[in-house]
Amino acid sequence: MPQGHRPDRLGDQIRTETSDILAREVHDPGVGFVTITRVSVTADLQIARVYYTTMVTGAERKDTSRALQRATPFVRRQLAGRLGLRRMPEIEFRFDESVEQHARIEQLIHEIHEQDAARGVDGAAGAADPADATGAKETDDAGGSDEADDAEAPPGDEGPREP
Numbered sequence: 001m002p003q004g005h006r007p008d009r010l011g012d013q014i015r016t017e018t019s020d021i022l023a024r025e026v027h028d029p030g031v032g033f034v035t036i037t038r039v040s041v042t043a044d045l046q047i048a049r050v051y052y053t054t055m056v057t058g059a060e061r062k063d064t065s066r067a068l069q070r071a072t073p074f075v076r077r078q079l080a081g082r083l084g085l086r087r088m089p090e091i092e093f094r095f096d097e098s099v100e101q102h103a104r105i106e107q108l109i110h111e112i113h114e115q116d117a118a119r120g121v122d123g124a125a126g127a128a129d130p131a132d133a134t135g136a137k138e139t140d141d142a143g144g145s146d147e148a149d150d151a152e153a154p155p156g157d158e159g160p161r162e163p
Helices: 006-024 059-083 098-126 130-134 146-152
Strands: 034-041 047-054 090-095
Touching (some): 006 034, 006 047, 006 059, 047 059, 059 090
Parallel strands (some): 047 090
């Protein structure tokens, strides 16, 4: 019978319990404020990779990593007691870099929106439609004007409105 979603379910349980253990039972000051973001369990349930983030950077992040490595045997024993598994997976703590990547992408998107807004203010004054200036009407493929199309449009379908 296939494993189904057991690795995912076990990963969720490990994430919940590991967060609780790190917050309440690990008294190593090097661990500090750690957030467990996700847990990836292999299909054979032998290895659980625990991804975490922390607010510290640089050397303090390495200290947190070392403290988590020191706490790994204790965390694994506590998890084994809480989860009641026949064989507890090996625990590997890994820093989750995807959170920083997401933050960088958000920052870039925000900067693009700011640049577009700045261009929109500058470009709105000088961007007039040349057809509007000449008074020419656009024609459709059948040679009719847009006014005839608007008259046949169903109620509530007035198309785009200009501000």
